[in-house]
Amino acid sequence: MNGTITGISGPTVSADLVGVRLYEQVQVGHAGLIGEVVRLEPQRAVIQVYEETRGLAVGEPVTATGEALMVRLGPGLLGGMFDGLQRPLPALVARDGPFLQAGGGLFPLDLTRRWHLTPCLAPGAAVAPGQILGTVAEGPIQHQILAAAAGTIKALDGGDFTVEAPIGRLADGTLLHLWQPWPARRPRPCRRRLPVTAPLITGQRCIDLLFPLVKGGTAIFPGGFGTGKTVLEQAIAKFADVDVVVYVGCGERGNEMADLLDEFMALRDPWRGGALLERTIVIANTSNMPVAAREASIYTAVTLAEYYRDMGLQVLLLADSISRWAEALREISSSLEEMPGEEGYPTYLGSRLAAYFERAGVVETCGGGRGSLSMLLSVSPPGGDLTEPVTQACLRAAGAFFMLDAGLAHRRHFPAINWQQSYSLYAQEAVGFFSDRAADWGGLRQRCRELLRQEEALREIAEIVGPEGLQEPDRLLLASVGRIRDEFLSQNAYSDEAFSPPEATAACLRGILADHDRGVAGLAGEAAGATTGGGP
Amino acid sequence: MKLMEASYATLRAVRAPLLLLEEIAGARIGEAVRVVAPDGSEQAGEVLRIDSGTVLVQLFGETAGLDLPTTRVIFSDRVRRAPLAPGCVGRIFDGSFRPLDGLPPYLPERWAPVSGRPLNPTARARPEEFIETGYSAIDGLNTLVKGQKLPLFTCAGLPAREVVAGILSQAQLAGGGAFVVVFVALGLTHQEANFYRRVLDNMAGGFVAFLNLADQAVVERLLAPRFGLTVAEYLAFERGLDVLVLVTDMVNYCDALREVAAAREELPGRRGYPGYLYSDLASLYERAGRIRGRPGSVTLLPVVTMPEDDITHPIPDLTGYITEGQLVLSRDLHQRGIFPPLDVLPSLSRLMQHGIGAGRTRADHRAIANGLYRCYARGRELRRLEAIVGRDGMLAGDRRLLDFADRFEAAFIAQSERRSVAATLDAGAALLREFGEEGK
Numbered sequence: 013m014n015g016t017i018t019g020i021s022g023p024t025v026s027a028d029l030v031g032v033r034l035y036e037q038v039q040v041g042h043a044g045l046i047g048e049v050v051r052l053e054p055q056r057a058v059i060q061v062y063e064e065t066r067g068l069a070v071g072e073p074v075t076a077t078g079e080a081l082m083v084r085l086g087p088g089l090l091g092g093m094f095d096g097l098q099r100p101l102p103a104l105v106a107r108d109g110p111f112l113q114a115g116g117g118l119f120p121l122d123l124t125r126r127w128h129l130t131p132c133l134a135p136g137a138a139v140a141p142g143q144i145l146g147t148v149a150e151g152p153i154q155h156q157i158l159a160a161a162a163g164t165i166k167a168l169d170g171g172d173f174t175v176e177a178p179i180g181r182l183a184d185g186t187l188l189h190l191w192q193p194w195p196a197r198r199p200r201p202c203r204r205r206l207p208v209t210a211p212l213i214t215g216q217r218c219i220d221l222l223f224p225l226v227k228g229g230t231a232i233f234p235g236g237f238g239t240g241k242t243v244l245e246q247a248i249a250k251f252a253d254v255d256v257v258v259y260v261g262c263g264e265r266g267n268e269m270a271d272l273l274d275e276f277m278a279l280r281d282p283w284r285g286g287a288l289l290e291r292t293i294v295i296a297n298t299s300n301m302p303v304a305a306r307e308a309s310i311y312t313a314v315t316l317a318e319y320y321r322d323m324g325l326q327v328l329l330l331a332d333s334i335s336r337w338a339e340a341l342r343e344i345s346s347s348l349e350e351m352p353g354e355e356g357y358p359t360y361l362g363s364r365l366a367a368y369f370e371r372a373g374v375v376e377t378c379g380g381g382r383g384s385l386s387m388l389l390s391v392s393p394p395g396g397d398l399t400e401p402v403t404q405a406c407l408r409a410a411g412a413f414f415m416l417d418a419g420l421a422h423r424r425h426f427p428a429i430n431w432q433q434s435y436s437l438y439a440q441e442a443v444g445f446f447s448d449r450a451a452d453w454g455g456l457r458q459r460c461r462e463l464l465r466q467e468e469a470l471r472e473i474a475e476i477v478g479p480e481g482l483q484e485p486d487r488l489l490l491a492s493v494g495r496i497r498d499e500f501l502s503q504n505a506y507s508d509e510a511f512s513p514p515e516a517t518a519a520c521l522r523g524i525l526a527d528h529d530r531g532v533a534g535l536a537g538e539a540a541g542a543t544t545g546g547g548p
Numbered sequence: 549m550k551l552m553e554a555s556y557a558t559l560r561a562v563r564a565p566l567l568l569l570e571e572i573a574g575a576r577i578g579e580a581v582r583v584v585a586p587d588g589s590e591q592a593g594e595v596l597r598i599d600s601g602t603v604l605v606q607l608f609g610e611t612a613g614l615d616l617p618t619t620r621v622i623f624s625d626r627v628r629r630a631p632l633a634p635g636c637v638g639r640i641f642d643g644s645f646r647p648l649d650g651l652p653p654y655l656p657e658r659w660a661p662v663s664g665r666p667l668n669p670t671a672r673a674r675p676e677e678f679i680e681t682g683y684s685a686i687d688g689l690n691t692l693v694k695g696q697k698l699p700l701f702t703c704a705g706l707p708a709r710e711v712v713a714g715i716l717s718q719a720q721l722a723g724g725g726a727f728v729v730v731f732v733a734l735g736l737t738h739q740e741a742n743f744y745r746r747v748l749d750n751m752a753g754g755f756v757a758f759l760n761l762a763d764q765a766v767v768e769r770l771l772a773p774r775f776g777l778t779v780a781e782y783l784a785f786e787r788g789l790d791v792l793v794l795v796t797d798m799v800n801y802c803d804a805l806r807e808v809a810a811a812r813e814e815l816p817g818r819r820g821y822p823g824y825l826y827s828d829l830a831s832l833y834e835r836a837g838r839i840r841g842r843p844g845s846v847t848l849l850p851v852v853t854m855p856e857d858d859i860t861h862p863i864p865d866l867t868g869y870i871t872e873g874q875l876v877l878s879r880d881l882h883q884r885g886i887f888p889p890l891d892v893l894p895s896l897s898r899l900m901q902h903g904i905g906a907g908r909t910r911a912d913h914r915a916i917a918n919g920l921y922r923c924y925a926r927g928r929e930l931r932r933l934e935a936i937v938g939r940d941g942m943l944a945g946d947r948r949l950l951d952f953a954d955r956f957e958a959a960f961i962a963q964s965e966r967r968s969v970a971a972t973l974d975a976g977a978a979l980l981r982e983f984g985e986e987g988k
Contacts (some may be wrong), residue, residue, distance in 0.1 A: 019599040020577040026599075066578035067627045070598050093670055094625055101670040110671035110785070110839045111664075237868035238859075238896045261669075263826075266834055267695070267872060267899065270672035296669040299830030299870055342823050346815055354822050356815050392869055393861030394818060422926045423892045424918070475933060478941030506901060 013076035017041065018056070020068055024347040025052070027074040029057040035197065037081050040065075041072040046097055048081055048308075049215045051348065060344060062097055062305040063114040079193075081308060083315040086191025087148050088173045090256065091289050093273065095296035096309030098316075107189045112301065113390045121191055122538030126172040129157065129179055129190070137165050138358065142201065142322060142378020146170070146179070146189065151290035152281070156323040158379060160192035162216035173382050196311040200318040202375035208438065209374065211445035212328070212386050215251035215282075216244070217520065218429050218501045221457050223412055224442030227254070227326050228374035228384040231436070232334070232406045235416025236396030242268055244416070244427045245332050245390055249292065250276070251511040253283050254386070255325040257292045260313040263306045263336025266298040282511055285527055307340040314371050315384050324381025328388065329372070335392040338402045354401040362405040369409040405514035412436035419531065425502045431464050450518035459525055460496065484535055492528035502525060557623045565767045566811050567593065569621055578663070580628040581605055584936030586619040587924045591735075592644050592771070593621070593903045594628060596812070599660075606808055608768045608871035610645060616821075622838035626665065628771070630778040631656030634787060636756050637728060643768035645775050662774040664781060664835055673838040675872075678909055679847070682718030682966035685890035686897075688976055689917050690875060693903035694721070694790060695838035699798070699867050702877040703857040709740060710876065711888045712794060713747045719792070720965045722908070727792040728754030732776040733759045734769045735800030744796075753789075769804040777835045777846070784844035791844070793836070796851035796908055802863045810880060818862045826866045833870045859894065873897040886962045887973035893925060909969050916976040920956065923985050927953025954985045 015029035025040055025047065032049050037058050040047045040061050045068070059074065093101045095112075098120045098445035103405050106111065108249055113158040131146040133139065139159040142493065147154045147166060163182035177490070178187040194200060212225040225231055234239050249257050261269050280535070293316055297309040317329045320492070324466055331337070338361060345358035352364055353359035374384040389410070393400045396418055407413060413435050420428035436442070446453040479487065503509060512520070556575070567583065579595040583605070591609030596605075597696060603917055607622065630645060635654030642648050672977065675695035681687055702708035716729060729751050731743055741759055748755040752837040756779055758772045773795050780791045795801070809822035817823040836848035850871075854864045857879065868874050878891035897903075904913040927949040934950060942950075960975055967975070980986040 019597075021597040021599075022577075027662050031981065064663075064665075066661070067576050068574040069574050069579075071574050075584055101668055105668050105671045108668075110668055110842075112668050237865070238873070238894075263830075265870065265872065266667055266669045266672050267675055267837060270674050271902075273670065298666065298669055298834060299827065300666045300834035303824070303827050336826070339823065343827065346823060352815055356817055395865050397860070414875035423929070448884050457655065475936060478933070478937030479935075479943050480941050531594045545854070 013059070015074045017068065017070050017072050017074060020065060020070065022347050023065055023067065023302065023344070025059045025061050025068070027057055027059060028055060029074055029076060029296050030055060032057050032076045032158075036078050037077045037079055039075045039077060041068045041074075041115070043113050044117070048118065049076075049434075050344075054352060057450075058348065062308060063302050065511065080195040081197065081355060082193040083196045083312050084120045084191055085194055085247065085316070085319045086121050086129050086189075087150045087157075088125060088175065089293050089316060090151050090153070090291060092120070093294040093296060094120055094312070095301065096305035098295075098312050101296060104347050108342045112281075115187075121175045122175060123176055126174055127190060128172050129170055131170050133165055133168060134165055135165050139163060139165060139182075140378065144379045148190065152284045152286045153220045153291075153325065154195050156379065157190055158192070158322060159188075161186055194315055194319070195451055196308065196315050199371050200315065200322060202322070202377055203380075204376050206374040206382065207440055210384075211442045213253040213514060213530075214248045215248065216427060217503055217512050218427060218431070218444065219452075219518045220512075220514060220517055221460065221521065222431055223387065223389075223429070223434050223436035224439060224446060225412055225436065226442050226445070227386055228372060229411045229438050230372045230387040230409070231367050231390050231412035232391050232410040233416055233429075234391035234393050234403045234406075234412040235421075236393065236400055236418050239416035239418055239421040239428050240426045241390040241392070241416060242332055245330050245388065246272060246275075247427075247505045247510060248388060249328070249330050250279060250280055254327075254328040255278050255291065256317070256320040256327045258295065258313050258317040258327065258329045259292060260295040260297075260309055260329070260331040262297055262309050262333060263340065264332050266300070267537055269296045269298060282374060286411045297340070301341050303340045306336060307344060310334070310337050310368065313487040314368065314385075318371065321375065321383035321385045322377045322379065322381075324377055324379070324383045327383065327385045329385060331387070332388045332392040334406065335402050340363075357401050361401060362408065364365050365405045366409040370441065411438055425497065426505065427503065429501075431501065432468060446514055449514035452522070453514070456518055456521050456525070460500075460521060463489065463496065463528075484532060485532065488528070488531045488535060492531065494526065495524050495527075496521070549864055552699055553622050553624055555620050557618065557620050559614070559619050559621065561614050562611055562614050563811055563972060565607045565808060566596070567605040567607060567614075567621065569603045569605060571601050572623070573601065575603045575623060576625065578627045579928050580624045580626060582622045582624070583607055583609075584622065584776050585615070586615055586618045589613070592628075592672070597698070606811075607766065608771050609765045622753060627661045629659040630662050632660055632779065632782040633657040636779055637754040637783070638756075640695055640757040640759065641775070642743065643764065643772035643775075647804075648759060652743060652954045660782065661777055662771070662778045663831065664774070664778060664917045666834065667837055667839070671839055674902060675845070675899050676710060676836055676908070677723045677845075678889040678903045679721045680722070680969050681715045682965050682968075683684070683714065683888055683890065684719075684752065684963060684972040684975060685888060685892050685895070685961050686715075686875065687967070687969045688913075688960070689892045689920065689974040690873065690895045690897040691900040691903045691909070692897060693899045694845040694846070695836060696897070696899045697833045697848045697850070697871045698853050698873050698875060698897060699864075699871050700875045700877070701852050701854055701864050703854055703860060703879050705878060706877045706882050706889060707887065708851055708853070709743055710797075710892070712796070712849070713744070715849070716747055716794070716887065717750060718790070721790055723962040724776070725790060727756040728750070728753045728789050730776045730780045730783075730791055730793045731755055731757040732773050732793065732795040733757070733761065734772060734795065734797060735760060735762050735766070737762050742771060764861045766807060769801050770808070777832060780846045784846045785842055788843035791846050793848045794851070795832075795848070798850045798852045799855065799863055825862060826869065829866055830870050833867070847877070852894050872899050881961070882897060883958065884956055884957075888963070890961060892921070892961070893928060910973055912977070916973050916980065918984055920960070920976050923949060923980070923983065924956050927956070948983060952979070952985070955979060955982070
């Protein structure tokens with residue numbers, strides 16, 4: 013289907029294209045910019061263009077591709093870095109130089125690399141979508157090649173293949189490949205959803221003890237600028253006990269992405285060995301890259317994450333930041349002249365976000381395995397004001413909330429997680445799981461929370477009467493909680509203690525509490541001595 | 549496709565700063581146009597929206613004097629471009645790239661679109677080369693590195709321009725050599741512009757200036773920083789120079805953006821600024837950086853005067869979300885006579901980690917910086933307590949930290965002459981020693 017451009021306003025293009033379907037992918041202009049049909053009108057299609065439209069002229073051609081916006085899934089994704097439309101960024105540097113050009117897509121997977129396939133099924137076997145055809149070794153993991161269509165296997169060969177070469181075919185003639193496409197906006201199916209059964213160990217003492225996460229759970233952490241969102245997110249990306257990490261830099265800084273790549277290349281995966289980058293997929297849509305692609309980037313990322321989940325792996329998706337996604341949605345909505353909801357965001361912001369969060373969870377995969385997808389999303393509330401619509405919409409859907417506090421950040425207390433306001437709905441399950449690693453986990457958690465609560469009340473009094481006016485036991489409490497804050501809750505992301513395994517976390521707190529108890533006992537002894545008229 | 553300029557006299561409406569034209573064939577989005585007023589004067593404009601033959605044009609100059617029947621609009625068939633050549637160094641232009649220094653335009657080597665192209669994140673090199681600004685508050689605690697974008701947040705009435713002038717005249721690159729400064733003035737008063745002119749004239753590495761003053765076309769302020777950054781990218785990545793881009797004041801840029809958005813009847817966001825302010829600011833700020841395997845760097849120092857001294861105002865807020873930290877001036881320090889009045893607590897340099905330490909500054913840099921921060925932050929917190937309970941009601945240790953905060957401001961932040969980073973670190977270490985806080 014072909015047509016021509018009749019109007020352009022920012023990233024929105026209208027064309028006299030008839031017979032296309034909603035959300036069909038189109039190529040726009042002589043440069044072949046990628047776009048998606050977002051509205052159909054009589055004799056007119058409105059197209060959201062995912063690339064820079066500057067210089068595009070009325071009268072240039074528009075071609076429909078017949079398929080939706082697709083993510084290409086196959087071996088070779090791990091260690092890769094893609095833009096929001098899954099174009100391989102390193103290959104683009106090789107082709108176009110350091111600056112990104114509009115148009116000219118590239119296949120995301122390396123077409124020259126050969127993979128050794130070990131088939132799991134023999135000819136004659138019936139397959140259903142999602143069933144395992146065979147495996148290839150991709151870095152540290154066994155990459156399962158999943159069937160894309162149902163049928164009976166006519167041929168399936170082992171050996172070395174490129175992703176393009178057919179590895180076999182079905183009885184109906186459908187060729188089988190190492191890769192398959194999947195529409196980014198449609199969740200990948202599973203047999204059924206399962207309850208959560210394992211903790212997600214982040215290695216961050218404050219999170220693991222006070223606000224623990226589980227595999228398959230979701231968490232958000234809102235915080236103003238300079239509260240350490242990105243540092244915390246990257247620390248979790250480094251140390252979380254998962255098989256695969258998908259990291260989306262959504263509308264964030266380019267230098268941070270460069271930094272992340274450098275660091276992940278140098279660091280080792282603390283759980284499996286190997287370079288950290290080998291378990292990571294990076295989607296980078298920095299703030300100066302086209303806005304519409306930013307909106308698509310989180311869907312590209314979650315589809316990649318689901319693909320690895322479907323191999324029975326534990327996957328963690330980190331997005332920094334979901335506010336930039338929401339702003340992109342707002343920009344697109346306003347260029348479509350939709351009626352705005354709160355603060356100009358479209359009225360469907362909440363439902364889109366909730367649907368997105370629902371793509372997390374523990375599932376029984378179509379192949380019969382058991383995989384999980386956990387999500388950690390940062391939120392950048394304007395002015396640090398958490399009453400804004402994006403934070404509020406996220407709060408309704410997420411299972412854990414870490415509030416990053418500008419006051420703590422100014423004192424260089426990192427991670428600046430406010431222990432009064434944050435919460436985790438997974439605490440009950442997670443404490444049980446962590447107790448396997450440290451038997452007194454629940455008790456430590458209880459005491460830590462209690463001391464923090466007492467200190468909060470006491471500090472208000474101390475502000476009025478001054479520390480001199482406090483009783484000895486109260487001063488001891490302030491000192492002990494001071495140690496909890498400095499030695500336990502704050503954790504330097506750039507030192508040896510950047511990762512704290514649960515045993516070390518428990519031991520650290522246990523030590524502080526033991527000192528506190530000795531102090532309390534000492535004071536009680538003095539008091540007893542005083543009432544009985546002096547010591548020996 | 550058109551191959552040459554096309555002239556139209558089909559203006560249907562003028563609503564400053566926007567023009568509505570009809571019966572236009574084949575217009576491009578973002579196309580550069582020239583608007584010729586009845587008296588023959590020319591203004592630059594750009595295509596904002598196209599709907600069939602109807603085209604909305606944004607004018608960068610004055611709309612006064614335009615009429616509907618005889619005003620002509622000339623479509624160039626290209627997006628706006630900047631002329632690039634080494635000859636731009638030492639020159640002064642207005643916000644539309646017209647020479648202000650009385651010299652003829654230089655011969656361009658090539659032309660480049662002013663909106664630039666995003667830098668591929670994998671092509672970026674991590675900024676990690678230390679820049680010595682000579683100010684202890686920056687070098688010691690909020691270290692600036694080549695390729696960083698670090699805004700200066702100030703309040704009305706604070707000596708931001710003196711601080712900036714200090715950075716310009718004192719800054720030294722770790723590997724030797726000097727900056728080329730690209731100076732973009734947006735809505736500056738003549739007095740301020742003259743002040744900066746004197747500073748720029750003394751720059752060893754030379755400068756390129758784009759001046760849009762307070763009484764000049766408002767919408768031109770959207771153009772001037774793009775010219776400046778295009779020139780900066782050229783000098784840095786094609787000529788291998790280290791470029792420092794100074795843009796002042798970003799508030800005037802954002803106000804111009806708001807004015808255009810309001811004229812387009814767009815839905816206003818916070819404080820009337822358009823919802824795309826973040827993306828728009830990012831399209832400027834993100835042009836700072838370095839490229840793997842190439843010499844040269846673009847370091848960006850935008851000045852933001854926080855309206856109502858409010859750091860949560862959309863302009864400083866969104867700026868802070870994009871830039872790699874911020875330097876914040878404090879009214880309190882200024883009133884107490886401390887120069888530079890840099891408040892190190894809300895200030896931050898996100899790229900400091902990689903710019904300091906052995907081989908870059910000194911091995912003990914991090915430890916000293918952490919120690920100073922810790923003590924000063926606690927001292928500052930205790931000042932609030934002191935205001936309530938009085939100094940006598942406080943513990944001896946707390947009183948010592950109060951003294952530390954005072955000494956830190958007087959002996960470390962305040963300075964009358966340039967300090968090398970070694971002198972900065974020595975001063976910091978001496979302060980920690982004096983209060984028995986070293987090595988903690």
